[in-house]
Amino acid sequence: MLSRWMSGSSRNLDREYNCTVRLLDDSEYPCTIQRDAKGQYLFDLLCHHLNLLEKDYFGIRFVDPDKQRHWLEFTKSVVKQMRAQPPFTMCFRVKFYPTDPAALKEEITRYLVFLQIKRDLYHGRLLCKTSDAALLAAYILQAEIGDYDPGKHPEGYSSKFQFFPKHSEKLERKIAEIHKSELSGQTPATSELNFLRKAQTLETYGVDPHPCKDVSGNAAFLAFTPFGFVVLQGNKRVHFIKWNEVTKMKFEGKTFYLYVSQKEEKKIVLTYFAPTPEACKHLWKCGIENQAFYKLEKSSQVRTVSSSNLFFKGSRFRYSGRVAKEVMESSAKIKREPPEIHRAGLVPSRSCPSITHGPRLSSVPRTRRRAVHISIMEGLESLRDSAHSTPVRSASHGDAFAGPGRSGRAESSERVAVIADESYSPADSVLPTPAQQVNKFLLSVLRLLLVTVGLLFVLLLLLIVLTESDLDTAFFRDIRQTPEFEQFHYQYFCPLRRWFACKLRAVVNLLIDT
16 A cells, blocks of 8 residues: 555656747747756746846736736745646746847847837837837837838838737838838848847836825826836826835735835825735735846845735745846856847737738727726637727827727736826825824734734633643643643642632622622
8 A cells, every 4th residue: 555655656746747839939949847857947947038138027827717927936846836726828028128129238138029019019018109119110120120111111011010909000100111111121030139229218118017096086097117117097107216215115905005206205105006916916026026137236145025014924035046247247258159030020920910900990989998807818818909998108208109909819928908098186196194104004003903902812711721621631631730731720829729619609698698
């Protein structure tokens, strides 16, 4: 029987799990992993497949059965992090956007970042005014189909490509005009580099939005960028806080707190409410990782962070990778022949189709829609019109591109986020009143008091059982026979019991007499 159990355990440990990782060009990489394989093993496998050396900017994302997104932790077992049944489906994505993507050492790294930002543009996460949108789309067009050729590209050819969640005929004509007249002769690598340089100047570059609400109940999106923490709401960037101004991040349940120390020793606390405790914890972990990556000088400065209040232990988390400065120094030492790049070209994409047809702005009535999130379902989903609100505009930008959405395909681990048109006051997210802080302190003290009373009550019950019960178990017998317990019992407990009984009789007699 023992040998059968050991053989069964051995088979269980040696069990292989099938995984499918969706890459940035929408191709899929199937692989198998052992039960105890760490996230680092799977990530290294992918980077080897992609011939990628500057890999610290990337990560693996997955969605649990509750539709909550997570980044795969490289120091933990892949199987233990997956809450779903195999086969597992994950996505290879940019996790930390380069501060200057044009300064990346290798073309393969720039190409992968280009694919990620192209996805951001399509899903409505990278926001810009119309002129910038036309230029970015023209760069994509030049990179994918090359120079304009009247024989191959008839009138309206740019309408066959979908660059944004919504756009108009006027924007399509502007894209074709730039492609024809300004970009001729640019190679795909040059067009991608120019695309990255332009995208990096936009306020929402590197934004991965987390849906939240402020203390007044207004919808907002929180995001972490290479330059700091941002809050987007009502088509505006209402908060931008540099990383060196963020002193602390923590969460309790669904509530996320950001502690900020600005000029003239001005300290504020921003508070937001996530949809679920899991979403709030994910937001907190993303914030901890981004601040460590962009702010610290060395990975040796990384410390374990705890999200806890004054008396209770919270979640603990530690960023396990290298920081941005170390990554740049390591990239400068790369010396090899540039690897061959297999560009996707005109291959249709599930989430960013290269060739699609759909209604233009002139054929569909313009309506104002509240923003909703596309649910993360098994398999692929359509990006319906109702899933997109009016595209976000930055506070300092002009009119953003607009128009009805076309149908596309989104993979299961992409959560599309767009910002609603609602009024918002930046002060709504600040906790300024001392009364609120005092109330929170009193609540913590009350919790401590309740815990203390509870512990004393448990100790009292144990004491009564030891002294008054007839239980004769070995555990109680050993305690009763110790000299310390006998001394306590005869010198303190018995006199206290007699005094309490006397007082109780006196009270009873008084009640009877009255």
